[in-house]
């Protein structure tokens with residue numbers, strides 16, 4: 001049985017459960033459940049703190065897990081990213097009181113507050129920037145400068161609302177762009193069953209990222225139309241009862257749906273229909 005660690009709380013917990021549900025796995029009904037066997041799918045879920053998940057995976061206690069890329073790097077454990085999952089996106093950034101800093105080199109000799117000391121110290125060491133110290137905080141990092149325990153902070157930024165409310169501003173390049181990732185132990189053979197899990201999760205990602213587009217187009221315009229909707233490999237072109245026309249079906253990126261429909265309409269395609277994909281194996 002593949003042992004899968006899933007966030008029990010926090011920003012990643014609900015979207016991770018949702019994705020696993022869409023991939024056909026059982027998910028817990030009660031947030032106090034800590035272990036959930038799913039024998040039909042030959043897996044067992046362990047609900048753990050997202051910060052601990054890479055540590056368990058690195059130690060081999062569980063086979064794979066879902067956590068944030070930032071948490072994975074911060075843990076410095078023997079786990080590696082296997083598949084990015086497209087949710088839980090955030091940016092990890094420097095911030096300081098408005099007007100004081102503009103570049104990471106200014107962090108030299110300053111006190112840094114963060115919940116991600118592993119990530120921050122590696123980043124600074126790679127750039128030969130030596131801070132006065134790193135203050136590890138559990139949360140509410142934005143308050144650290146006002147309370148005088150640090151000069152700058154390094155923290156997760158999603159909308160930027162928390163920073164703004166604390167009178168801070170971002171400076172320097174982003175330290176990291178993060179999202180939820182599937183992790184496995186590094187240097188090991190892939191655990192049995194990981195291929196099935198990854199294929200199922202990729203299926204969900206595809207279903208979220210693409211739509212199916214159907215349309216009719218005069219035969220003389222098929223090549224032009226297919227150039228607009230090349231699909232993933234090759235679009236399906238089928239004959240219509242009216243021999244002058246063909247029907248085309250192709251996958252299209254969800255974000256491009258309207259632009260593609262307009263372009264097809266402009267060249268003379270009609271009856272353009274878009275449908276959602278519920279599941280996929282490519």
Ligand SMILES: Nc1ncnc2c1ncn2[C@@H]1O[C@H](COP(=O)(O)OP(=O)(O)OP(=O)(O)O)[C@@H](O)[C@H]1O
Nearest residue numbers: 009010011012050068069070088089090156158178
């Ligand atoms: N708005 C956000 N705040 C915090 N973490 C976020 C946010 N959006 C995405 N994330 C990601 O979620 C992970 C952190 O989850 P974690 O559960 O440890 O913290 P949290 O969601 O702030 O929960 P809590 O602080 O209540 O324990 C990181 O990978 C982080 O990049």
Ligand SMILES: O=P(O)(O)OC[C@H]1O[C@H](OP(=O)(O)OP(=O)(O)O)[C@H](O)[C@@H]1O
Nearest residue numbers: 139140141156157158159160161162163
């Ligand atoms: O850019 P924003 O959309 O404002 O989101 C980012 C903030 O959200 C998280 O804090 P959380 O609410 O989890 O509190 P915490 O600091 O106690 O973890 C994170 O640590 C930032 O502080």
Ligand SMILES: [Mg+2]
Nearest residue numbers: 010138139140
């Ligand atoms: Mg938090």
